[in-house]
Amino acid sequence: MRRLLVTTGDETVPHELADELITIGRSPENMIHLDDPSVSGRHAQLQSAGDGYELKDLDSTNGTRVNGETISEVLLQPGDRIRFGKVEACFECDVVGQAHPIPVLEEVDARPAEVSARPADFANASPFPKRHTEKDPTRTAIYAAAAVAILAFVASMISLAQMHAPMP
Secondary structure, eight states: OEEEEEEETTEEEEEEEOSSEEEEESSTTSSEEOOOTTSOTTOEEEEEETTEEEEEEOSOSSOEEETTEEESEEEOOTTOEEEETTEEEEESTTOSSOSSOOOOOOOOOOOOOOTTSOOTTGGGGOSSOOOOOOOOHHHHHHHHHHHHHHHHHHHHHHHHHHHSSOOO
């Protein structure tokens, strides 16, 4: 089974790659969640391709690099070093006989991702039509008349009850 080893700080977390499509990013909805400000909300995805996986960058703010090269799509090889923003990962690092030597990673100037910000037209994401809150004077008058009628009825019931109440 294929694995992706993700290193954040001093911790290395292995992720077993068993699904056909695996999403990677800062948003908690991703299958591989990377909680780092240099990682976009939906940063990249891994798509099963035969015996391996194809890595695709999803137009992330800081890009995705494989073995030091910025990529948009690439078929991963065992031992490939991957960088999502400032987060480092390795595709099957424990495989014997790696395809090529591991390059030295240089420091990348990364800025916080802007892609995961709330979209300007977020209200349009609702499947329900927007309610129109126009004021209708006729409807307001009907509600006011109904409220007055109910209050008058309640007041008459109270006065009627007081007239028929036994005197102590």
